[in-house]
Amino acid sequence: MEDQVPLSERYLKTMGRRMTPQRRLVVDILSQAEGHLDATDIYERGRRQDARLSLATVYRTLNILKEAGVVRELHLDDEHHHYELDHQDKHSHLICLSCGRVIEVDSTAFAEAAETIGQLYDFRIASAHVELTGYCADCRRKQEMTD
Amino acid sequence: MEDQVPLSERYLKTMGRRMTPQRRLVVDILSQAEGHLDATDIYERGRRQDARLSLATVYRTLNILKEAGVVRELHLDDEHHHYELDHQDKHSHLICLSCGRVIEVDSTAFAEAAETIGQLYDFRIASAHVELTGYCADCRRKQEMTD
DNA sequence: ATGCAAATGCGAACTATTCTCAAATACATC
DNA sequence: GATGTATTTGAGAATAGTTCGCATTTGCAT
Incomplete structure (x- = not known):
């Protein structure tokens, strides 16, 4: 899986948003994941690389990436959402x-x-x-x- | 819109479940609705016909009808689910x-x-x-x- | 290098949905 | 039609995913 960060950064910039270490991290985790992850998965994996990551930021980032069309939100069950990179x-x-x-x-x-x-x-x-x-x-x- | 209740009853019976006035009501409301409703919509409309209807029952009924394939659950926004009859x-x-x-x-x-x-x-x-x-x-x- | 709007972290708040359990009830059987 | 029992219900409490508020930090345009 190639590096998705530069592409995501372009999408963010287009929306007048900034690239931050936290957002980079979320995108990285999603590109390395095989399937779909939920917010907690991403949060836990993120914490291993950056102990200052907060769950609220994960949610905010996912919503922004969703609006940017970088990430797709799945409703596989009724527990919670899952997310995956939106490849074509x-x-x-x-x-x-x-x-x-x-x-x-x-x-x-x-x-x-x-x-x-x-x-x-x-x-x-x-x-x-x-x-x-x-x-x-x-x-x-x-x-x-x-x- | 023809009466969907008999069909729904067959589906329920197949699953070993009972038809109740509350379930009838939910199916009725969904057949009369033009588009998709959320659980609260259904609850409020249901209360107008049967003041004893509870929100928990609405949710339970929707889940059962979903499993029976009678109702479809939509994820149109992140607020809550919407439901509609699952026509072909x-x-x-x-x-x-x-x-x-x-x-x-x-x-x-x-x-x-x-x-x-x-x-x-x-x-x-x-x-x-x-x-x-x-x-x-x-x-x-x-x-x-x-x- | 600087300023400021945007982003973050933390915990509290919100809210959709499910759970608990006693009471009511559908319906198979007689 | 009456009976027994497993299912369903209502009411409110509990749960959990998600968002919010706000003080602090930080990306990035200039």
Whole structure:
């Protein structure tokens, strides 16, 4: 994963915002993470590198990065949000209502549909997110066995 | 909008749950609503018909209906969730990061893509939801004027 | 180098949502 | 139609994710 900081800095500058060590840290942590992290994950990892990082700053940073289109906010469960860097490979999530498992799906089909819709509605898309909720194969099998 | 209660009752029974006046009420309110409602909206409207309805029951009912695939939970903003009946015309939402406006989009393109993905991953889709966040035409225009 | 708006840290505050538990009730069975 | 029981409900307390307030620090334009 290449360094995302310079790109993020450009986005911030565009919005009249500053790049700070804390924001750099959050972006770094998100680029090094494989999947999606929640705010506490980011906070804990951040503290290992900078003991002065506060949770409020993590939240503020995530919101700003979200508005800048750098970060995508996911609603995978009802506990709290998860965040991931918003790469252009817009992918979707299959969320099992029974076991909560999250399956990631790369989908160019969705990306293309999103593109079309954006143009149609004169809407500049910063981030696309598809949630398909339902029941995974495992849970369906278990369900059938108890019938 | 036809009566959604019998259908919902079938879904509930399948899950080994009971139909109650409160659940009927929630389904009724959602079918009569044009767009998406939040839990408090539903609670307030429900109280007008049944003064004994409690907010906890509204939340419980919404979660059960969500698991049954009757209701879809939306994450339009960070304040709280919104809910709507999950009709098969899976539509998407364009959410403006600047003014918060929500534009509803009917999209068969997305529905078809969802179908394909579901089959590919052996996942029974109960509900599909697409969120495209970005900037609407109005906000982009305003933004340009202040540059 | 300087000034100031923007950002931070800390803890308190807020608020959406869930939990607890006794009382009420849907509904399968008789 | 009556009965028994597991489910559901209401009310308020509890929880937890997220934001706020404000004094202090700091990025960065000049």
